[in-house]
Amino acid sequence: MKNLYQIMISIVFIITLTACGAPKKEEVAVTLPKAEICAQVKHLIAQHKDNFNKIKRKRIITPIMDIWETDYQLVGKSCQIWRWSDGKQAYMCSLTMPNKQAAIEKHTKAVKFSKQCLGNKWSVRNIESKNKGAFRTIFSQPVKQTVASVHRVKTTGLFDGEWTIYYFIGDPDKSL
Numbered sequence: 001m002k003n004l005y006q007i008m009i010s011i012v013f014i015i016t017l018t019a020c021g022a023p024k025k026e027e028v029a030v031t032l033p034k035a036e037i038c039a040q041v042k043h044l045i046a047q048h049k050d051n052f053n054k055i056k057r058k059r060i061i062t063p064i065m066d067i068w069e070t071d072y073q074l075v076g077k078s079c080q081i082w083r084w085s086d087g088k089q090a091y092m093c094s095l096t097m098p099n100k101q102a103a104i105e106k107h108t109k110a111v112k113f114s115k116q117c118l119g120n121k122w123s124v125r126n127i128e129s130k131n132k133g134a135f136r137t138i139f140s141q142p143v144k145q146t147v148a149s150v151h152r153v154k155t156t157g158l159f160d161g162e163w164t165i166y167y168f169i170g171d172p173d174k175s176l
Helices: 004-021 034-047 099-119
Strands: 056-061 067-071 080-083 089-097 124-130 133-142 149-152 163-170
Touching: 034 089, 034 099, 034 163, 089 099, 099 133, 099 149, 099 163
Parallel strands: none
Antiparallel strands: 056 067, 067 080, 080 089, 089 163, 124 133, 133 149, 149 163
């Protein structure tokens, strides 16, 4: 539990650091065919075993972790690759939603799409946090180290009603 708390604190720190450190880029909604998005998801899952080396761009070093920008954007323009102090790496995207209902709708659509894309070989597990309604859906396969997950988290801070959706590909123990 302490480790999960440390990870959550690290994530909040990194998001704050990256949000404050650079001017906010305008997010452009890009509509790709579902087959192309699915191919990208599968490519990202395959890239995990090689630490996403083929899709890393500019490296940002922080006190807690290293972050790489990537041109590989599944959600808006907010996807990055994170490396923790233990060397494990993950592909992470985030999207801010104006309220809980919008976050639930986006989470539901992302889970439905992921189920269709990944197929029956992937098991699905839902975990609801008792802490402010956070919810995550984790896709995994037996004997595989890579998971894909969709998270819905109430954003704390300046805009109290906002929620954030995270799309994660990486090791199960780093999945928020």
